[in-house]
Amino acid sequence: MENQSAPPPLAMSDLLLGLLACGEVFGFHTLAEASVRSSDFEQRVSLMHMAGVHAQAYDTVRQRLLAGGAQADPIIESFAGPLEIYNQRTAPASELEALVKAYVGTGIAADFIREVSAYLDSQTHEFVVGILAEPQPDSVAVPQIKAALAADPQRAGRLALWGRRLMGEAISQAQRVAVTQPELLALLMGSDDLVGFQEMITRMTANHSARMEAIGLYA
């Protein structure tokens, strides 16, 4: 039994798939909230459909967990706490904040999952990349956000703060996930790959900055 200190690869894949599935539920919520708040009917419908894609992705990921013999639901639900806290701490106060949350928050979550999946077996990695290839809110959100800021440039400062808060809360809750799921932390920090971990954070920060720049803001 002494050699069981490292968790088996399957369990790690299951954990990441559980996080991904749970993230799809919260991604659904973020897009649905942006849809509810939208004052433009066409945009409302676009965001509704993007929310629907998250609902379907949840099923696809859960089915893969079940097909692999995992106890899917308890694994998925184990991530609900941190994601719910993130969601509550980033409740949007306006249509524009909801749209930025949909754009920035979905981007950060996808980056994180994609990065972590690179540590796993290639089959799981490819599956995860396929799921994350689902339509992103960028095409809807970016022009709308830019138009709103062009119409009222005074909002830029507050919105830049909002973007930073979304990133900050995402990091806080990622840390919380890592603490409650030590196997995931071990995967990220272990195997002499501390350099790789630092690079991952650097890439995620760069992606976040690029997303903020795309809407004319500094991260």
Added chain:
Amino acid sequence: MENQSAPPPLAMSDLLLGLLACGEVFGFHTLAEASVRSSDFEQRVSLMHMAGVHAQAYDTVRQRLLAGGAQADPIIESFAGPLEIYNQRTAPASELEALVKAYVGTGIAADFIREVSAYLDSQTHEFVVGILAEPQPDSVAVPQIKAALAADPQRAGRLALWGRRLMGEAISQAQRVAVTQPELLALLMGSDDLVGFQEMITRMTANHSARMEAIGLYA
């Protein structure tokens, strides 16, 4: 041209399909809001899937409008105003109110659309009935609402008021729709069928009472 006082059947079908499609977007919102507020993960996922069904139904109805040669989007969007007002005036203040709104509001809307579709050609009627056969939130909502009321019977009075408010606002906005869409009003009130109209209101009220009774409340 004198014999064109009655609107052609196709245009009436298009109007009802437009109302149905628009209602699916707001049905999506109601179910999504109940999902976001849900404290139970399993229920959260169930409500998310029901919201997703509304998003798909929107596409199905819109495709039928387009296939019939209608200018689908302007027709659909013409109903957004009254539905948005309904939605804003019935913003739930708690998880339980969100759940009752999903249950009661979806039921009232489905009743109304089903009743009106009976005045149209049989193909449209059957199509509409098929769309409305989508999973309803009852199976999720009813046991949860009853459990919440059993745990705290004091909430019954306030929740009964909430149910009445949902019905009252639905009637108000149905009247607004009728005023802004006189063809629809003519369909309901015209052709010597005032008795039929009264019976429709009676059936809808009876269905609403039955739904409230199913959760242990009086309408």
